[in-house]
Amino acid sequence: MYGLDVNFLNDRAQRQTEAGLKSTAVKDDPRPYYIGGGVALALLAAVGGAWFLLNGQNAELEKRQAELDGQLVALQAQLGEVQNVSQQVSQIESENQALATVFDQIKPWSAVLQDVRDRVPNGIQLDKIEQLAPTVDPAAAAAPAPSPSPSASPEASPAAGAPATVPVETVPTSQPRISLSGKARSFNDVNDFLLTLQQSPFLKGEDLKIVQSELIDNPTQVEFTGQSASGEITVELPKVVEYTIEGDFSDMTASELLQDLERTLSVGLAARIQALRDRGVLKP
Numbered sequence: 001m002y003g004l005d006v007n008f009l010n011d012r013a014q015r016q017t018e019a020g021l022k023s024t025a026v027k028d029d030p031r032p033y034y035i036g037g038g039v040a041l042a043l044l045a046a047v048g049g050a051w052f053l054l055n056g057q058n059a060e061l062e063k064r065q066a067e068l069d070g071q072l073v074a075l076q077a078q079l080g081e082v083q084n085v086s087q088q089v090s091q092i093e094s095e096n097q098a099l100a101t102v103f104d105q106i107k108p109w110s111a112v113l114q115d116v117r118d119r120v121p122n123g124i125q126l127d128k129i130e131q132l133a134p135t136v137d138p139a140a141a142a143a144p145a146p147s148p149s150p151s152a153s154p155e156a157s158p159a160a161g162a163p164a165t166v167p168v169e170t171v172p173t174s175q176p177r178i179s180l181s182g183k184a185r186s187f188n189d190v191n192d193f194l195l196t197l198q199q200s201p202f203l204k205g206e207d208l209k210i211v212q213s214e215l216i217d218n219p220t221q222v223e224f225t226g227q228s229a230s231g232e233i234t235v236e237l238p239k240v241v242e243y244t245i246e247g248d249f250s251d252m253t254a255s256e257l258l259q260d261l262e263r264t265l266s267v268g269l270a271a272r273i274q275a276l277r278d279r280g281v282l283k284p
Contacts, residue, residue, distance in 0.1 A: 096281050097281065100276050100281040100282050103254060103269070103272055103273065103276065104253040104254050104255050104273070104276075104282060105253065105254065106254055106269060107202055107249055107250075107254065107257070108261075108266045108268075108269050110264070110265075110266055111202065111257075111260070111261055111264040111265075111266040111269075112178075112202045112203075112249075113129065114264040114265065114266075115200050115201075115202050115260070115264050116129065116180065116197070116200070118264075119193075119196040119197060119199070119200060120193065120196075121189065121192050121193055121196060122189075123184055123185040123186065123189040124182065124183075124184050124185075124189055124190070124192075124193045125182045125183045125184065125240075126180060126181075126182040127181055127182040127183065128179075128180070128181045128182070129178065129179070129180050130178075130179050131176045131177070131178060131179075132176060132177040132178065132179050132246065133176055133177075134176055134177060176249065177246060177247065177248055177249070178203065178246065178247060178248070178249060179244060179245070179246045180197070180244070180245045180246075181212075181242075181243065181244040181245070182242075182243065183219075183240045183241065183242055183243070184240060184241045184243055185238075185240060185241070186241060187213060187241055189241070190210060190213055190241055190243045190245075191210075193243075193245070194208060194209075194210055194245060197245065197247075200250075201250060201252060201257055201260045202249065202250050202257065202260070203247055203248070203249060203250055204247060204248040204249065204250050204251065205247075207247045207248045208245060208246070208247035209245070209246060209247060210243060210244070210245055211244050211245065211246050212242070212243065212244040213241055213242070213243040213244075214241065214242055215239050215240070215241055215242075216239060216240060216241075216242045217237075217239055217240075218237035218238060218239055218240050219240075220237055222235045222237070254269060254273055255273050255276075255277070255282050258270055258273055258274070261273070
């Protein structure tokens with residue numbers, strides 16, 4: 001019989017040679033280097049482009065920041081001017097308010113005199129109205145009220161209901177006082193005049209008091225013309241009451257007395273008060 005002899009060693013050597021050739025061929029191929037270089041160049045180009053782009057944007061941002069800084073400086077200057085104007089406006093408003101307060105505290109004598117004249121009842125003669133300075137009189141405040149003498153004649157003593165002389169307890173105040181004096185037919189007429197004055201909006205009713213009232217001879221002089229010296233006529237007039245009433249002006253402001261100012265025809269101050277109200281300086 002025949003036997004087959006296979007030499008695997010020779011075949012193995014040949015295959016190793018072929019494998020080695022193929023490996024050598026793969027290693028000598030330059031395409032991977034080209035590809036890697038292209039990728040690297042692409043990355044470098046991308047990085048460079050991004051760098052140039054960012055530099056351009058930074059330049060634009062710096063330019064924009066410089067413009068905004070210039071606008072901020074201009075706005076700060078304008079803000080300073082606005083604050084200056086606001087201070088001037090506040091000062092003007094304060095001056096207007098102070099001026100309005102001065103007008104609001106004025107009580108014109110024309111209005112007071114007209115109001116008092118409208119309140120004078122029959123039987124009252126008003127001789128004098130004067131303004132008194134706000135003073136303190138401790139002696140008058142501590143002095144007791146005079147009591148009528150028992151030996152006084154009935155004619156000289158006040159009738160029933162006649163007001164007694166009351167010492168005025170003056171209190172320090174920032175407003176001046178008012179004094180009204182004159183003559184009346186009786187003590188009751190003086191009382192009626194006092195009650196009428198206490199209703200005046202220009203005067204402080206609770207502070208009005210009769211500080212002096214006494215019965216005196218009537219000072220009126222009666223003369224007849226065309227009579228001879230031998231035929232002189234003697235006229236005896238009834239006695240009258242001489243009185244003095246003192247008190248304080250009202251604390252109400254001119255804006256609160258606007259209707260009374262218009263009623264007493266004090267149109268000048270009333271028009272000023274109304275103009276200040278229209279401008280919003282005084283509140284209605």
